[in-house]
Amino acid sequence: MTMITSTGLKLITKHPPIVAVTYIRLNNYSTNNQILNLSELKRGTGGRSSFNGVVATVFGATGFIGRYICNRLGKCGSQIIIPYRGDNYEPLRLKLVGDLGQVYFHPYDLRDEESIKKCIKYSNVVVNLVGRDWETRNFKFDDVNVEGARRLARLAKAAGVERFIHLSALNASETPNEAGLLPNGSRWLRSKARGEEAVLEEFPEATIFRPSDVYGQEDRFVRYYAHPWRRIGPLFPLWHKGEKTEKQPVYVGDVVTGIMNAIKDPDTAGKIYQAVGPKRYLLSELVDYFYRIMRKDDEWGYKRYDMRWDPFFQLRVTLTQKLSLNWPIAHLHWEKLEREHLSDDVQSDILSLEDLGVNLTTIEQQMPWEFKPWTYAIYRGQDPDEPFAAAAPPRTVNV
Incomplete structure (x- = not known):
């Protein structure tokens, strides 16, 4: 005879004097017969083949920064849910960032709340990297940067998510400083500022990052300045020759390290962090340095x-913006140029990546590697590893 008792014991009786008792735990991870959250079932000693207790949904995972974050999450044993839209083959490469069974994909639409709820149902961390820096017929700046961010924060709060990480922008402001290219300044930066307010209204414990220009593999910074459509032959146009714009670009690895440290540290809840590089430069100095690295100097x-x-260049920008079917060629449009020529407004009373324990990477350390594919004559008999005089570093701006 078999009987299940109220305490979860299974009694199997063969003959009356002999009773075999088999103990069956209701939950292998619980000592008080309570079902625990999936995030509490930690296993392993660390690494991709472990589970560290973090179940993270990364919105915008297929973007530039998103791919780095997914890799870092998978590397330390997190379980990752990757919402995607469009072709399901686009996010498929991210299957490799985690061990077997640790990476899940789910289709979603930023305007469909039910699909979002399914993506965050089992998560204790949500990272919002969804952004729009070029308006399309279907999505305007506010649709993504404000209303989309508000929707994700609200649904995450309702689902009981513990940590919400939101990526904004460094110069985000309702009244951004005007660079002079657009009559009313950058609409993208204004939408980013409203997006911050929307997120904090819905999820006051959210952690917000404000990155400056982020560079790394497959970025929109290095490739933007190296693209031939951004210049007129060997001539490079900049507003005021780039001599009135100050920049502090940051390496993508440093931004991701800061985000990972914020996820681990509950004390970062409700705080804003500026993600900027360790040195400040004139835009003119940076662009000159980039072309020295590529061996495209005065002789070139x-x-x-x-x-x-x-x-003529201004006409090129206007036509590129109007005639491009999808993204403008080389991401060249007036909104981009407006933001390009705004000086980075780094405020001393706001926390930075260094407050998260990040050792910042300098331009001189990373840029020679990033620009290596654009080395002049690299595919025409010139060995890029051939010893040559290192490019003179750019001069910094005293801050």
Whole structure:
């Protein structure tokens, strides 16, 4: 005879004097017969083949920064849910960032709350990297950067998510400083500022990061300045020759390290962090340095000039913006140029990546590697590893 008792014991009786008792735990991880959250079932000593208790949903995982975050999450044994839209083959490469059974994919639409709820149902961490820096017929800036961010924060709060990480922008402000290219300044930066407010209204414990220009593999910074469509032959146009714009670009690995440290540290809840590099440069110095790295110096024909007096380049920007079917060629459009020529506004009273224990990477350490594929004559008999004089580093701006 078989009987299940109220305490979860299974009694199997064969003959009356002999009773075999088999103990069956209701939950192998519980000592008080309570079902625990999946995030509490930690296993292993660390690494991809472990489970560290973090179940993270990463919105925008297929983007530039998202791929780095997914890899770092999988590397330390997190379980990752990757919402995606469109072609399901696009996020498929991210299957490799985690061990077998640790990476899950789910289709979603930013306007469909039911699909979002399914993506965050079992998560204790949500990272919002969804952004739009080029308006399309289906999505305007506010649709993604404000309303989309608000929706994700609200649903995450309702689902009981413990940590919400939101990526904003460094110069986000309702009244951004005008660079002079657009009459009313950057609409993208204004939408980013409203997005921050929306997230904090719905999820006051959210952690917000404000990165400056982020560079790394497959970015929109290195590739933007190296693209031939951004210049006129060997001539490079910049507003005021780039001599009135100050920048502090940051390496993507440093941004991701800061986000990972914030996920682990509950004391970062409700705080804002500026993600900027360790040094500040004039934009003119940076662009000159980039072309020195690529061995495209004065002998090659490189020369920087004032974009204000070049109507042909301005016409190129306008036509590129109007005639591009999807993304503008080389991401060249007026909104991008406006943001490009805004100086990075780093505020001393706001926390930075160094407050999260990040050892910042300098431009001089990383840029020679990033620009290596664009080395002049690299595919025409010139060995990129051949010893040559290192490019002179850019001069910094005292802060």
